[in-house]
Amino acid sequence: MTIEIMETGPMASIQDLGRKGFERFGVPPSGPMDRFSFMAANLLVGNPVDLAELEISLMPLRLCCWQDGLAALCGRGFELYKNGIKQPTWTAVSFRYGDELFLPSVSSGWAVLAFSGGVIVPEVLGSKATYARAGIGGINGKNLQAGDLFVTGTPPSDSIFYAGASLPDENIPEYRDSIKIGVVLGPHLEFFSEESISLFTSTTYRVSLDSDRMGYRLTGETLPLLKPADILSEGLVMGAIQVSSSGQPMVMLADRPATGGYARIGTVISADLPLLVQSIPGETKIQFVPVDVETAQKKYKQQIKTLLNAVTIPTWNLLTAFSGALD
Numbered sequence: 360m361t362i363e364i365m366e367t368g369p370m371a372s373i374q375d376l377g378r379k380g381f382e383r384f385g386v387p388p389s390g391p392m393d394r395f396s397f398m399a400a401n402l403l404v405g406n407p408v409d410l411a412e413l414e415i416s417l418m419p420l421r422l423c424c425w426q427d428g429l430a431a432l433c434g435r436g437f438e439l440y441k442n443g444i445k446q447p448t449w450t451a452v453s454f455r456y457g458d459e460l461f462l463p464s465v466s467s468g469w470a471v472l473a474f475s476g477g478v479i480v481p482e483v484l485g486s487k488a489t490y491a492r493a494g495i496g497g498i499n500g501k502n503l504q505a506g507d508l509f510v511t512g513t514p515p516s517d518s519i520f521y522a523g524a525s526l527p528d529e530n531i532p533e534y535r536d537s538i539k540i541g542v543v544l545g546p547h548l549e550f551f552s553e554e555s556i557s558l559f560t561s562t563t564y565r566v567s568l569d570s571d572r573m574g575y576r577l578t579g580e581t582l583p584l585l586k587p588a589d590i591l592s593e594g595l596v597m598g599a600i601q602v603s604s605s606g607q608p609m610v611m612l613a614d615r616p617a618t619g620g621y622a623r624i625g626t627v628i629s630a631d632l633p634l635l636v637q638s639i640p641g642e643t644k645i646q647f648v649p650v651d652v653e654t655a656q657k658k659y660k661q662q663i664k665t666l667l668n669a670v671t672i673p674t675w676n677l678l679t680a681f682s683g684a685l686d
Contacts, residue, residue, distance in 0.1 A: 361425040362474065364507040365459075368418020373478050373497040373509070374471075374613075375411040378486035382594060382617040389488040389496065392416075392469040392572060392613050395633040395666065396434035399526055400473035402670045403431035403451045405518035410477025411487040413503070416469050420462040420503075424454045428511060429475040429522060435534050435637045436468025450525040451475075467639045468534075475521070476512035490614060523673040530669040532633055537644040540631045541658070542600065544649050547590065547622035550602075555582045559624055564608070564645040566638045572614040575635070577645070581606035582624070592618040598627035598635075610635065628655035630662045 364371075376397070377390025391397035391414055398408040413420070415437065432439040432448045439446040440461040446452045454460065462472065480487050480498055489497030498507050548556065564579035588604045595601075599611045601621040610627060611619065627635055628650060638645060650658075 361508055361510055363423045363425060364420075364503050364505055365423055366419060366421035366505055367415070367503045368420075369502060370416040370418060371420055371503040372414050372489035372491065373411055373480055373487060373503070374414045374489060375487045376409045377613070378484050378488050378490070378496070381484050385617045386484060386493070386495075387490060387614050387617060388597075389486070389490040389572075390613050391471060392636045393434050393471065393633045394629075395532065395662070396469070397471045397473075398663075399449065399666060399670075400431045400433040400471045401477070402666070403433070403449070403521065403524050403526065404429040404473050404475040405451075405515045405521040405524075406473060406475065406477055410473070410512070411480065412474070412478060413472040414469060415462065415472070417464055417467065419464050420472070422460045424458045424460060425456060426511070427453075427455050428514065429453055429518060430460060431473045431524075432462065432470055433473075433526075434468060434470035436464055436466045437462045437470040438465055439472075447525070449531055451521045451523060453519075453522040468637050474511045475514035475518045479510045479512050492614065521672060525671055526669055527671060530665060532637070534634070534637050536642065537646075538634050538638070539646050539648050540635050541628040541650040541655060542625040542647045543628060543652055543655055544625045545623070547624065550584050550586060550588060550622040551582065551624055552585055555584070556624070558582060559608070560647050560649055562646070564647075565643065566640040566645070568640045570640060572612060574612050574615055575610045575638075577608045577610065579607075582608065584622070588622045589620055590622055592620045595619045596626060598629065598632050599623050600625045600627065612636065625649075628658065630655070630658040 374391045377388035401408045429451045431451045483495045494500030562580040564577040567576035567578050595611050600608050603621045
């Protein structure tokens with residue numbers, strides 16, 4: 360039950376939903392950049408939402424499958440081919456022993472490839488997530504390289520019926536050239552004048568090319584500060600927006616440091632993080648819209664509830680399963 364990496368770039372890694380409980384020791388949680396796509400891909404192949412998957416960005420990925428199974432590609436920036444034939448994304452695709460899966464990069468973005476049974480590698484500090492800066496997680500603490508081999512777990516007994524399962528179009532994120540991102544303002548608003556806060560919520564930002572899994576630097580209007588931006592270091596959550604003395608915001612993401620020493624003007628709401636993460640550097644226009652905590656929580660809960668009920672299993676598979684139960 361083995362998958363072999365034949366070709367890959369420097370930004371492919373194994374991730375699960377992240378390393379929990381170790382930020383107090385300075386260890387980032389890591390995990391997927393796009394949690395929505397990650398959970399969707401697992402659900403499509405019949406897995407629990409937290410099993411480890413492959414995450415890729417920018418460069419192509421080619422694999423050889425020395426087993427039978429199911430795979431699902433979700434996210435942005437990649438297409439999926441099986442033995443040279445294009446396959447649908449956001450859909451569970453079956454493969455057989457000896458099949459080749461090729462994922463060419465077609466644009467900027469982050470994609471996840473899930474396998475039925477999940478990717479099996481040793482846990483480090485309770486997680487399989489790769490944090491390459493510290494050399495932990497994944498395969499030997501490194502991002503994926505050509506020649507790497509990994510195994511997948513035993514798929515759930517009913518996973519074969521997920522072949523062809525898909526996420527309806529209305530549930531797939533709409534990646535647009537211009538997006539509005541919800542943000543809860545604070546906690547350091549005393550560093551910013553009303554004019555500066557107004558500027559933050561009216562400016563059109565773009566993601567800088569100088570960005571990575573740690574965080575996205577934003578280019579746009581400089582935000583004036585009432586006092587030096589340096590603060591005593593505090594814990595950071597995914598989506599926290601720090602503003603340094605340069606006046607340019609930076610959104611902290613999956614590989615963010617455990618603490619940060621700059622004033623935070625706000626935090627991107629969890630439901631909108633996937634859209635922000637999938638912004639094309641230098642192109643996607645981003646505007647931040649203030650929302651309250653209650654609205655942010657309701658939107659995220661509804662997003663997850665909808666996702667958990669959205670996977671559509673083909674009727675013929677359900678009929679096959681039902682017929683088998685009667686034998």
